[in-house]
Amino acid sequence: MTKKINFRFLPLVVFVLLLGFLLKGLFSDPSERDSALIGKSFPQFELPDLNSNNKMHTPETLLTEPVLVNVWGTWCLTCKYELPFLTKLANEYDVKIVGLYYDQNHAPEFGEYADIPTIRVEVKEMLARLGNPYQYNILDLDRSLSLDLGVTGAPESFLIDANGIVRMHHMGDVNERIWREKLAPVWNEISQ
Amino acid sequence: MNKFVITIGLLLLSNIAQATTEDQISFKSEQQKQLYLELTAELRCPKCQNQNIADSNAVVAKDMRVKTKQLLDEGQNKQQVIDYMINRYGQFAHYQPPFNVATSMLWLLPIGFILFAGFVQVKRSKSKQQVDEPTNLSDLDDELAQLLVSDSNNKIDTSASNNAKTEANVKDIK
Numbered sequence: 001m002t003k004k005i006n007f008r009f010l011p012l013v014v015f016v017l018l019l020g021f022l023l024k025g026l027f028s029d030p031s032e033r034d035s036a037l038i039g040k041s042f043p044q045f046e047l048p049d050l051n052s053n054n055k056m057h058t059p060e061t062l063l064t065e066p067v068l069v070n071v072w073g074t075w076c077l078t079c080k081y082e083l084p085f086l087t088k089l090a091n092e093y094d095v096k097i098v099g100l101y102y103d104q105n106h107a108p109e110f111g112e113y114a115d116i117p118t119i120r121v122e123v124k125e126m127l128a129r130l131g132n133p134y135q136y137n138i139l140d141l142d143r144s145l146s147l148d149l150g151v152t153g154a155p156e157s158f159l160i161d162a163n164g165i166v167r168m169h170h171m172g173d174v175n176e177r178i179w180r181e182k183l184a185p186v187w188n189e190i191s192q
Numbered sequence: 193m194n195k196f197v198i199t200i201g202l203l204l205l206s207n208i209a210q211a212t213t214e215d216q217i218s219f220k221s222e223q224q225k226q227l228y229l230e231l232t233a234e235l236r237c238p239k240c241q242n243q244n245i246a247d248s249n250a251v252v253a254k255d256m257r258v259k260t261k262q263l264l265d266e267g268q269n270k271q272q273v274i275d276y277m278i279n280r281y282g283q284f285a286h287y288q289p290p291f292n293v294a295t296s297m298l299w300l301l302p303i304g305f306i307l308f309a310g311f312v313q314v315k316r317s318k319s320k321q322q323v324d325e326p327t328n329l330s331d332l333d334d335e336l337a338q339l340l341v342s343d344s345n346n347k348i349d350t351s352a353s354n355n356a357k358t359e360a361n362v363k364d365i366k
Contacts (some may be wrong), residue, residue: 007312031242036282104251109258144253150280152239152252 035169038152042164044147050101050137051120057138062098063164065179066190068157068183070174071100071146072132074122076154080130082173087131089179095187099137106141114141159183161190217261224264231260231273234288238281256285 042059049055062069070086072079089095101123106114116139123137140146149158152171159168168186171176219225232246237253244259245253256277263273277285289295 033284034282036278036280047328098255107258109255142250147252147255148280150238150282152281153250 032171035166037158037166037169040166042158042166043145045145045148047138047140047145050099050123050139050186054134056138059164062138063160063162065096066162066187067096067098067160068187069098069100069160071102071149071151071154071156071158073102073104074119074126075104075156076102076172079155080126082155082175083127083130083133085175085179086133089174090133095191096135097133099134100145100149101139102143102146102151103139103141105106106143108142114155116141159186159190220265227270228261228264231264231270232257234286235274235277236285236287238285240262244287 042063044059046056046058049057062192068089070082072082086097090097101119103114103119105112119139127134138145143151149156149166150169155173157168157174158166161167167190168183170183172178174183207321217228219228229246235245235256237243237245237248237250237256239250240248243253245256247253259276260273263276268276276287283289289298293301331360
């Protein structure tokens with residue numbers, strides 16, 4: 001007789017479980033996922049400075065101290081909104097910020113080439129207007145370093161500790177709330 | 193009217209021209225082409241919500257297609273290319289999830305469901321059979337005998353009583 005009662009409530013139990021599962025999905029962010037790079041070394045690269053073809057950057061020059069690497073581009077609308085806050089971080093909290101310039105148009109495989117002088121002018125104009133948080137900018141014209149970093153677009157930010165290990169990968173803009181809740185705890189830990 | 197036809201014609205032509213620019217990839221062999229098509233269908237665009245990299249026009253999907261071709265040219269096999277992408281974009285970038293604790297439910301839940309349904313079906317048919325078994329009939333015979341004793345003068349429609357009792361039994365078990 002007791003078995004009979006169990007079976008009777010089974011559809012209800014299944015229904016409640018399904019409801020809970022779907023309700024959870026309703027409030028979860030589908031674009032949020034763990035980066036594959038956390039805990040790994042920053043990838044190898046050798047790329048020129050945005051403002052000078054002759055000045056090259058490598059992990060040895062980039063990773064001397066804890067750093068926030070910010071992937072951005074003048075074409076990216078959200079990047080405009082985070083520039084003032086990043087500038088505040090650099091000036092008031094002494095966060096070392098290096099830009100990784102992500103160009104959308106450069107695709108030699110398809111016969112499309114980016115115009116570097118134009119990019120330089122646009123960058124200069126935008127940083128003068130909205131604030132310049134960057135110590136310098138690395139030009140990732142073919143997006144090879146971005147691919148190695150698992151970058152899906154801009155803006156994205158990485159926190160790298162003094163040993164060159166990637167500790168945080170944030171997709172989307174950095175604002176007051178994101179910094180306080182997500183990035184600052186990690187930054188405080190690695191910059192001590 | 194003529195202008196209209198020419199405009200439409202030019203628009204159609206420009207469309208064709210655009211479509212061909214990206215499709216001109218030269219492959220070393222038919223086998224490499226097949227591998228490339230398989231990989232771009234199986235690798236998932238990390239920027240888009242649900243598209244493979246063959247389908248997507250996102251910059252990152254284009255870069256991944258170029259990289260896939262480049263790695264194949266270097267002589268890497270299918271698994272090596274997949275691992276290369278997973279190392280950068282995580283398991284998300286591959287449409288075939290691996291079997292581990294977190295994903296085991298995907299396989300076990302349907303199997304469990306089928307087994308459970310089979311179990312319930314077997315149990316049901318067994319309890320139905322029990323109704324027809326002679327033990328139940330002997331119970332009925334006892335009751336019948338009692339009825340005959342208590343009301344021996346009246347004729348009893350035994351078959352009707354039997355049927356009613358059997359139906360009651362079935363309901364009870366259900």
